[in-house]
Amino acid sequence: MTDDNAASALYEILNDVRSSKRQQIGEAWADVLDCKVGTSEFAQRHAEVVNLFRRVHSFVNAMPEGTQRDIYLRYAPAWHAGVVPRGNWDSPQNPPAKVISQSNLDQLGGVMQVLSITSADDFTDEAQDALVRGLKEWKDLLDEAGLPPGISEQVRSQVAHIEWLLANVSLFGSEPVVRESRNLIGLGVEVLQLVPVKARKVGAAMAYIVYMLGLVHAGIDHTAGILEGLNEVSAQIEVITDNPPELSAESNEEIVDAEFEEDPPGESDLDTSD
Structure with missing residues (x-):
């Protein structure tokens, strides 16, 4: 993966929009984000670009005195516009x-040189594989009947959004x-x-995601909290069902501490029957 940061990603996107041969801004943005303006999908993807600006602004704002902090902050409104x-x-x-303007874009290029964040490189092939397998488990589950339409959608x-972010991880990085x-x-x-009743299959899909979060540096500190939440839900399920699913604290610890030390769980490792 390439060595990208929020500033270089924002620079690349704005440069692509600016250099577009389209006649309208909306058409240029639609090409860059690969979806039509005015759709829910466009709003979701464009929000990721807004988040890139937020990350760049936060970095510049945190620069120490005696640097180009104040100079760069004067250009921040132009980048936002x-x-x-x-x-x-x-x-x-x-x-x-x-x-x-090209001059305002060049100033963003200056931040790109200063900012040395390599979040995309933190997202290893192992983490990517675990996430892909987890997303596949989710899609297989969604193809079955039984989930309420609202939560299913x-x-x-x-x-779908995570898949798009994963396809563009070299640009946006692993943070989103x-x-x-x-x-x-x-x-x-x-x-x-x-x-x-779907706890086993949902648990399998979630296990891959939890494992991925444990592999990515940005998610390590949160893995324990995620597992704690799963254990709490497991306790609630045990109260309301005669045949509680195997999603106990012990099984969660085995998932992240034992089974995943060698390989992410495969079909033979987790029972995904109803």
């Missing part, structure tokens, strides 16, 4: 070239992948509460 262009996105009077949308994977764990806990 590039991400969230003012005016009509559908008007030929606002072509993509007007999104941001939430999970399906979350899985980890963040949205944690959110998927939260949805999994909700599914366990709503449909405890």
